[in-house]
Amino acid sequence: LYLAVPPLYSIRQGGKVAYARDDAHKDELLRTEFTGRGKVEIGRFKGLGEMMAAQLKETTMDPRKRTLLRVDVIDAEAATKDAIDALMGTKPEARFRFIQERAEFAETEVLDI
Structure with a gap:
């Protein structure tokens, strides 16, 4: 069984947007992708209900970008x-x-x- 995992953070700077799956990924993106001038805005999602439909489609539903988590069902x-x-x-x-x-x-x- 596989679950699609939504991102935990959205990161914006100017017209640039990225999504981070966890704190370590957020820190990595801030170090490598958001090094320019301008205010960096970080939003934290608490659940799928907080995501706009376009964000959900872009991050969690897109097979090219989504993160899948394998779940083993035990007895x-x-x-x-x-x-x-x-x-x-x-x-x-x-x-x-x-x-x-x-x-x-x-x-x-x-x-x-």
């Missing part, structure tokens, strides 16, 4: 069972291993510590 039932067994089971080492393997993905600002 959700088996993955859920494995997670519950690790977290709620009787083996503390399984719980510890589960947490250690996923700690980098934790959203620490939402944890109640």
